Amino acid sequence: xxxxxxxxxxxxAVAVLVSPSAALARTDIQWWHAMTxxxxxxxxxxxxxxxxxxxxxxxxxxxxxxxxxxxxxxxxAYRAKxxxxxxxxxxxxxxxxxxxxxxxxxFQLVKDHGVTIDWNDVIPPVKSYYASxxxxxxxxxxxxxxxxxxxxxxFKKAGLPDRAPTTWDExxxxxxxxxxxxxxxxxxxxxxxxxxxxxxxxxxxxxxADHANGFDGLATxxxxxxxxGVKMMELxxxxxxxGWFTYNGxxxxxxxxxxxxxxxxxLSSSAYIGNLTRASEGKFTWATGPLPRMGxxxxxxxxxxxxxxxxxxxxxxxxxxxxxxxxxxLASTENQAWWAGVTGYLPISNSAVKAMEASGxxxxxxxxxxxxxxxxxxxxxxxxxxxxxxxxxxxxxAIEEQMENIFSGKKTAKQGxxxxxxxxxxxxxxxxxxxx
Amino acid sequence: MKRSxxxxxxxxxxxxxxxxxxxxxxxxxxxxxxxxLSLYRASPFGDRLIYVGLTNFERxxxxxxxxxxxxxxxxxxxxxxxxxxxxxLLLASMANARIRGLAVYRSLLLWPYGIAPAIAGIxxxxxxxxxxxxxxxxxxxxxxxxxxWFLKGWVAMALIIVAAIWKQFGYNLAFYLAGLQAIExxxxxxxxxxxxxxxxxxxxITFPLLSPVTFFLFTLNMTFSFFDTFGLVHAVTQGxxxxxTSILVYRAWRDGFEGLQLGYSAAQSVVLMALVIMLTAFxxxxxxxxVTY
Numbered sequence: 001x002x003x004x005x006x007x008x009x010x011x012x013a014v015a016v017l018v019s020p021s022a023a024l025a026r027t028d029i030q031w032w033h034a035m036t037x038x039x040x041x042x043x044x045x046x047x048x049x050x051x052x053x054x055x056x057x058x059x060x061x062x063x064x065x066x067x068x069x070x071x072x073x074x075x076x077a078y079r080a081k082x083x084x085x086x087x088x089x090x091x092x093x094x095x096x097x098x099x100x101x102x103x104x105x106x107f108q109l110v111k112d113h114g115v116t117i118d119w120n121d122v123i124p125p126v127k128s129y130y131a132s133x134x135x136x137x138x139x140x141x142x143x144x145x146x147x148x149x150x151x152x153x154x155f156k157k158a159g160l161p162d163r164a165p166t167t168w169d170e171x172x173x174x175x176x177x178x179x180x181x182x183x184x185x186x187x188x189x190x191x192x193x194x195x196x197x198x199x200x201x202x203x204x205x206x207x208x209a210d211h212a213n214g215f216d217g218l219a220t221x222x223x224x225x226x227x228x229g230v231k232m233m234e235l236x237x238x239x240x241x242x243g244w245f246t247y248n249g250x251x252x253x254x255x256x257x258x259x260x261x262x263x264x265x266x267l268s269s270s271a272y273i274g275n276l277t278r279a280s281e282g283k284f285t286w287a288t289g290p291l292p293r294m295g296x297x298x299x300x301x302x303x304x305x306x307x308x309x310x311x312x313x314x315x316x317x318x319x320x321x322x323x324x325x326x327x328x329x330l331a332s333t334e335n336q337a338w339w340a341g342v343t344g345y346l347p348i349s350n351s352a353v354k355a356m357e358a359s360g361x362x363x364x365x366x367x368x369x370x371x372x373x374x375x376x377x378x379x380x381x382x383x384x385x386x387x388x389x390x391x392x393x394x395x396x397x398a399i400e401e402q403m404e405n406i407f408s409g410k411k412t413a414k415q416g417x418x419x420x421x422x423x424x425x426x427x428x429x430x431x432x433x434x435x436x
Numbered sequence: 437m438k439r440s441x442x443x444x445x446x447x448x449x450x451x452x453x454x455x456x457x458x459x460x461x462x463x464x465x466x467x468x469x470x471x472x473l474s475l476y477r478a479s480p481f482g483d484r485l486i487y488v489g490l491t492n493f494e495r496x497x498x499x500x501x502x503x504x505x506x507x508x509x510x511x512x513x514x515x516x517x518x519x520x521x522x523x524x525l526l527l528a529s530m531a532n533a534r535i536r537g538l539a540v541y542r543s544l545l546l547w548p549y550g551i552a553p554a555i556a557g558i559x560x561x562x563x564x565x566x567x568x569x570x571x572x573x574x575x576x577x578x579x580x581x582x583x584x585w586f587l588k589g590w591v592a593m594a595l596i597i598v599a600a601i602w603k604q605f606g607y608n609l610a611f612y613l614a615g616l617q618a619i620e621x622x623x624x625x626x627x628x629x630x631x632x633x634x635x636x637x638x639x640x641i642t643f644p645l646l647s648p649v650t651f652f653l654f655t656l657n658m659t660f661s662f663f664d665t666f667g668l669v670h671a672v673t674q675g676x677x678x679x680x681t682s683i684l685v686y687r688a689w690r691d692g693f694e695g696l697q698l699g700y701s702a703a704q705s706v707v708l709m710a711l712v713i714m715l716t717a718f719x720x721x722x723x724x725x726x727v728t729y
Contacts, residue, residue, distance in 0.1 A: 075481055247586050253586075393694045
């Protein structure tokens with residue numbers, strides 16, 4: 001017994017001596033994120049590289065589940081007065097975070113700690129989506145935009161030319177030929193509300209919600225039941241009925257159908273490039289193109305999705321100093337170019353785009369170029385600067401519910417969109433009532 | 437009934453204490469909190485808490501979608517419970533026969549219970565998925581009908597019902613088997629001697645003698661299908677297409693944890709709680725009279 005006790009004490013002593021936290025008094029920075037698989041590994045790589053680059057701070061990247069799970073974990077921790085320093089929040093949570101009163105705005109944090117980040121270098125679509133009054137309240141991190149993917153092998157089989165369809169008429173024509181040549185799915189799309197409603201409205205310079213999509217004040221009504229929205233939904237309803245459009249579920253569920261080579265034309269996030277590369281390896285070839293346009297509507301721009309990094313109130317000053325240092329590290333051109341290159345997310349600064357061009361990255365990975373070109377060609381207007389809604393996740397659910405009712409023919413396009421508008425008005429007013 | 441006498445006055449309280457504390461902390465306190473929160477409009481980070489009285493409930497009952505969800509939940513729960521119990525009883529009767537390798541069969545039949553609802557959902561996804569599922573693939577040889585439950589509500593509903601029944605099957609079977617084995621064979625033999633056939637024996641003797649088990653399983657399966665099937669719906673249909681599989685517990689979760697409308701979600705939990713309490717009380721009041729212990 002005595003011997004055992006002595007051994008335990010000895011072991012404990014050794015453990016204390018060799019543990020790095022005891023050896024170096026580094027300040028811990030908690031970074032909660034929602035990145036899985038390859039993306040999760042890249043996040044750990046960023047943290048490890050930053051930790052190796054200096055001796056004062058230790059960034060601890062912690063995976064907290066899906067985007068909603070991560071946000072909920074941060075909320076619970078904040079309410080228990082033990083918030084993480086940095087939390088990754090998806091774009092639909094932006095208004096929730098801005099209104100929360102729980103946030104230490106990033107532009108302020110950086111300024112308070114004497115760190116300079118050139119915010120003017122942030123690419124316009126990202127800046128417009130997240131900034132208020134020209135200032136970024138959160139650190140832009142992983143941003144993507146939807147693009148069109150097409151299966152080259154299926155195109156060849158259908159006798160179609162090897163180029164991406166650029167208009168909805170061309171998408172329809174191609175999808176019909178694809179189905180006629182035996183493809184199980186002519187056209188499909190992941191993230192239905194984001195690719196087919198939010199982005200299509202922005203791309204055609206159509207309003208999505210009142211108060212300039214929620215940028216001039218809290219939005220209370222959606223505007224998606226206008227002529228454009230109805231036309232868009234009627235087209236897809238007809239497509240579903242005629243068999244050239246296959247609906248494959250919410251979130252990114254439809255990516256399974258593109259990935260196994262069933263779909264000819266497909267819309268999804270540019271960040272899908274990495275996974276599609278892996279899924280298609282040795283099976284089929286594919287390429288990307290810009291989002292298809294509909295004739296008769298003006299030029300806008302596609303909008304972004306993804307997430308930004310928010311800093312929560314309630315930490316100690318020296319910890320915030322570490323967060324500011326870490327953000328400076330993240331914002332460096334070198335790191336931005338690396339992150340975009342290995343993930344398929346957009347490089348969020350102009351200098352990173354230039355660096356990637358200079359290094360010949362896009363010659364080697366031409367598919368990654370599409371999203372950037374699409375963003376650069378876009379026109380940022382009040383309708384295409386972004387969408388900022390309270391309770392946005394619930395609004396998206398309301399829209400997708402009705403999209404399904406439209407695609408299945410249960411409701412007409414107009415009826416379904418009217419119902420989506422009515423339902424989301426309820427949700428938006430609830431949020432406005434909370435923060436009036 | 438024999439009355440136990442403890443030498444120490446406090447010992448019995450000490451012994452039931454932990455259970456009482458657990459019930460209070462993990463059941464009554466959260467239930468009370470939901471009740472309280474349902475009267476507020478609350479911000480996610482807790483900086484705003486506005487008393488709104490019954491507004492959240494008004495909003496619920498104004499919403500056709502919510503009323504549809506109540507119906508969907510009842511249909512789902514009743515089908516899962518009745519079909520699930522009938523199937524379990526049928527297979528338990530068969531597994532109760534004296535055949536070789538009985539222990540192996542029984543163990544195998546119990547397996548599905550060890551699986552989490554979300555995993556059960558994923559397994560059935562591989563069977564049903566329109567693109568990579570085995571069932572649509574097999575059906576494509578027989579019929580041109582497209583079983584795309586992303587757009588067909590009834591197929592989606594059938595899918596989660598089958599998955600829920602399958603998931604709960606092992607549990608039901610275990611109880612029925614135990615119940616069947618507790619029935620004295622002499623009673624059944626006496627009935628045989630009196631000329632009752634297998635079907636008559638089942639309905640006149642076996643089924644009534646199993647009634648306590650059936651009653652217990654009925655209550656348990658109802659609560660299972662009302663509450664525990666969240667993971668299944670979340671993994672497979674996300675409540676869609678439209679709101680065809682949007683059962684009450686899934687809606688409450690989605691509005692609360694994804695939509696961050698805490699007061700509204702709490703009001704839904706309260707309604708759900710009231711419904712299940714009513715249902716259980718109803719069962720005890722009426723169904724239990726038919727139970728012979």
